[in-house]
Amino acid sequence: MIKYLSKTPSNKLKGTALVRLDFNTKDEWRLLASIPTLKFLVSRADKVLIVSHRGRPDLNPHDKGDPEFVRLKNGLPIIKDRHLSLRKDAALLSRALKSKIIFIPHFRFRGIRAQLKQARCGSVFLLENIRFLKGEETKRPELAKQLANLADYFVNDAFAVSHRNSDSVARVEKFLPSYAGLELEREIIHLTQVMKDPKRPLVVIIGGAKASDKLGVINYFKDHADAFLLGGTPANTLLAIRGEEVNGSKRDTDPADSGKLKKVLEIPKLMLPVDSIRSRGMIVDIGPLTTKAYAKIISSARTIIWSGPMGWIERKPYTRGNLAIARAVASNRRAFSVTGGGETVMFLKKHKLDRKFTFISTGGGAMLEFLEGRKLPGIEALKRDTNIRMHSPA
Numbered sequence: 573m574i575k576y577l578s579k580t581p582s583n584k585l586k587g588t589a590l591v592r593l594d595f596n597t598k599d600e601w602r603l604l605a606s607i608p609t610l611k612f613l614v615s616r617a618d619k620v621l622i623v624s625h626r627g628r629p630d631l632n633p634h635d636k637g638d639p640e641f642v643r644l645k646n647g648l649p650i651i652k653d654r655h656l657s658l659r660k661d662a663a664l665l666s667r668a669l670k671s672k673i674i675f676i677p678h679f680r681f682r683g684i685r686a687q688l689k690q691a692r693c694g695s696v697f698l699l700e701n702i703r704f705l706k707g708e709e710t711k712r713p714e715l716a717k718q719l720a721n722l723a724d725y726f727v728n729d730a731f732a733v734s735h736r737n738s739d740s741v742a743r744v745e746k747f748l749p750s751y752a753g754l755e756l757e758r759e760i761i762h763l764t765q766v767m768k769d770p771k772r773p774l775v776v777i778i779g780g781a782k783a784s785d786k787l788g789v790i791n792y793f794k795d796h797a798d799a800f801l802l803g804g805t806p807a808n809t810l811l812a813i814r815g816e817e818v819n820g821s822k823r824d825t826d827p828a829d830s831g832k833l834k835k836v837l838e839i840p841k842l843m844l845p846v847d848s849i850r851s852r853g854m855i856v857d858i859g860p861l862t863t864k865a866y867a868k869i870i871s872s873a874r875t876i877i878w879s880g881p882m883g884w885i886e887r888k889p890y891t892r893g894n895l896a897i898a899r900a901v902a903s904n905r906r907a908f909s910v911t912g913g914g915e916t917v918m919f920l921k922k923h924k925l926d927r928k929f930t931f932i933s934t935g936g937g938a939m940l941e942f943l944e945g946r947k948l949p950g951i952e953a954l955k956r957d958t959n960i961r962m963h964s965p966a
């Protein structure tokens with residue numbers, strides 16, 4: 573059973589909290605989504621230590637996976653991808669929380685433990701990008717143990733990375749009492765609702781960069797959805813399989829997926845674009861007839877799930893179809909609407925439509941895996957929390 577932070581009595585939340593967050597977006601929206609949990613912890617825990625990541629750093633090949641192995645220069649780790657440091661996030665967090673965040677730029681765990689012990693009550697720390705340590709990905713529990721040694725309990729509020737079987741996401745739970753944070757709780761409640769109890773008609777809008785990434789969601793919803801509306805690369809891929817001319821449009825070409833994709837074409841409620849906007853022959857957006865037909869279906873939906881843009885929204889001239897779809901979802905005030913994924917969320921925020929959705933997931937890949945009905949390691953680990961206490965509180 574998952575223990576939710578929101579339902580945990582304050583007296584159980586004293587001591588040092590280790591909280592896993594996900595700051596991995598170009599802008600700061602994921603970081604801001606973690607503020608309620610941080611405020612909650614700051615008002616209850618003695619000290620808070622934040623662990624997060626950014627990007628996929630290029631690691632030193634000599635690192636054998638020892639969680640403490642980092643080559644140092646002037647006391648700081650030598651990291652190739654220094655631009656992926658979380659130092660800037662510490663400053664951002666300080667502003668958002670209106671209190672000082674102490675940035676820890678190294679991974680000398682004994683030193684960190686001493687620093688935490690000496691710190692005054694109410695101190696909040698942010699550890700450097702945990703992916704600078706190979707131990708995060710080695711699937712051995714050494715790093716998880718080191719992290720657990722720093723705290724009295726663990727909180728996962730990083731839904732967006734909960735599909736990764738990393739030490740700081742899915743293995744710390746072996747060593748500390750563990751809780752789901754406030755944002756993770758919201759994700760579980762809203763996404764479970766659209767999966768298990770969607771009001772009909774249920775409309776699933778599928779776009780984005782890869783058709784094969786969406787197969788799981790299409791399969792999960794194929795018996796419940798009243799319509800699938802396709803755009804982006806998934807649509808181009810299926811149009812090409814159906815024998816239509818897509819020229820050099822972005823599409824999946826891996827023969828390993830073609831059988832499964834052909835089967836998708838047999839789903840009767842699946843709609844593909846009937847027209848498109850093209851640039852040098854390539855499909856870059858859905859066309860006006862498609863937009864109109866999709867918007868009509870969206871207007872009568874009672875549940876809407878949207879994953880992936882309809883076209884090349886990174887280029888302004890090709891955003892028209894996507895914007896029309898976003899407006900259609902936003903203006904259906906009777907529908908329970910859910911979306912997620914960095915690109916889509918940034919697009920909605922830019923056009924001030926994000927608040928008109930019932931729920932915006934912080935997850936991209938994690939949201940897709942959850943909606944496929946797959947078990948996410950970071951959530952499963954919370955169910956298995958063994959509550960072993962390793963040490964006396966810092």
Ligand code: 3PG
Nearest residue numbers: 594596732733736936937
């Ligand atoms: C994300 O941005 O989707 C998460 O932070 C996970 O990142 P990853 O795909 O690099 O594991």
